Amino acid sequence: MSKEIPINTILNTKEQDYPVTAAFLAQFFERSTLLLRSQIMFLLTEREAFFWPTAEKILKLNQNIDGNPIDALLEYTVAFLREQIKFLSTGDYRYDETTFDDAFKEVYDNPDVMEAFYLEGLLVTHAFWPIHLDMHRFFEESFLQQLKQEESLGVELGFGHGLYLFEILDKYPKTKALGFDISQYSLAYANKLLLQNGIAADRFDLALGDVREPLSFDDSTLDWCVFAEVLEHIPTPDFALREIARCLKPDGLAFITTAINSNAIDHLWHFNTLDEVTAMLNANNLEIVALKELPLADYDSKSKDPTIDCAFVCKPLV
Numbered sequence: 001m002s003k004e005i006p007i008n009t010i011l012n013t014k015e016q017d018y019p020v021t022a023a024f025l026a027q028f029f030e031r032s033t034l035l036l037r038s039q040i041m042f043l044l045t046e047r048e049a050f051f052w053p054t055a056e057k058i059l060k061l062n063q064n065i066d067g068n069p070i071d072a073l074l075e076y077t078v079a080f081l082r083e084q085i086k087f088l089s090t091g092d093y094r095y096d097e098t099t100f101d102d103a104f105k106e107v108y109d110n111p112d113v114m115e116a117f118y119l120e121g122l123l124v125t126h127a128f129w130p131i132h133l134d135m136h137r138f139f140e141e142s143f144l145q146q147l148k149q150e151e152s153l154g155v156e157l158g159f160g161h162g163l164y165l166f167e168i169l170d171k172y173p174k175t176k177a178l179g180f181d182i183s184q185y186s187l188a189y190a191n192k193l194l195l196q197n198g199i200a201a202d203r204f205d206l207a208l209g210d211v212r213e214p215l216s217f218d219d220s221t222l223d224w225c226v227f228a229e230v231l232e233h234i235p236t237p238d239f240a241l242r243e244i245a246r247c248l249k250p251d252g253l254a255f256i257t258t259a260i261n262s263n264a265i266d267h268l269w270h271f272n273t274l275d276e277v278t279a280m281l282n283a284n285n286l287e288i289v290a291l292k293e294l295p296l297a298d299y300d301s302k303s304k305d306p307t308i309d310c311a312f313v314c315k316p317l318v
């Protein structure tokens, strides 16, 4: 017999401190009886202390831009699961190194994907997928807290929804941020997320940009760089990493994440092992100072899913 604590009992004890999250979960459990239920019960029991404040923060950011997070989370999750099921039977990702232009057309330049569910769905996974919540915690503890209090300049490449930019700009009032993303929809969404959540317009500058091209910075000029969940989306990961190493100051830090054996509607570079990723970082002048390995199987002992998310804090090799 399951010893699961009734969801209403948990929500009643939390709704005063975390009203937005408690309301979200009450509706979510009405809408989706099975999908994500065990993952969310895992969050409520095993990740309680970090989950509630993180979920409340992300849902409030989303509320301020009039989001529809339940639909987005469900649709994003179903789209991911469909691709991963295909990958488990074929061994292939949806795209490959020769078909980036198709991914651009079908995903990054497609409002029916980016605006409809991708950006908002991915944003809320940072709280509601255990693997992404743990990755977010690693970002806060091993990267965000290590950045300088004094004036600094950094960039996020492939910022998507803009959550990482918000976290940095919100915590460090003296930092300025630049950002490049290939999608006009990411650009519009992240600008809105930052501006409507109190980040002054003169503290950041986001633009369209392609990490397959050289970065427009002189050598050793950036204090920080975020390059999260982009490496597996591009045909030229070595080049992009080399550019990041070139642009970081000797004491600059990069936060880099990627996925191993994990398909999605826009993945094309298939890493098979963690060693492949660490070797690529080192070969492109990045030294790993912290690493978090997040195998999906650790969250559910019955799962045979070979997905591993991994996150790194790196500094440039000098």
Ligand SMILES: C[S@@+](CC[C@H](N)C(=O)[O-])C[C@H]1O[C@@H](n2cnc3c(N)ncnc32)[C@H](O)[C@@H]1O
Residues within 6 Å of the ligand: 108, 122, 157, 158, 159, 160, 161, 162, 180, 181, 182, 183, 186, 209, 210, 211, 212, 227, 228, 229, 230, 233, 234
């Ligand atoms: C999976 S999202 C990652 C969003 C966010 N960084 C995160 O970790 O949640 C990938 C983002 O990379 C962007 N992207 C894909 N290819 C790119 C390229 N060649 N140059 C710049 N951005 C790119 C997409 O538009 C999308 O916003």
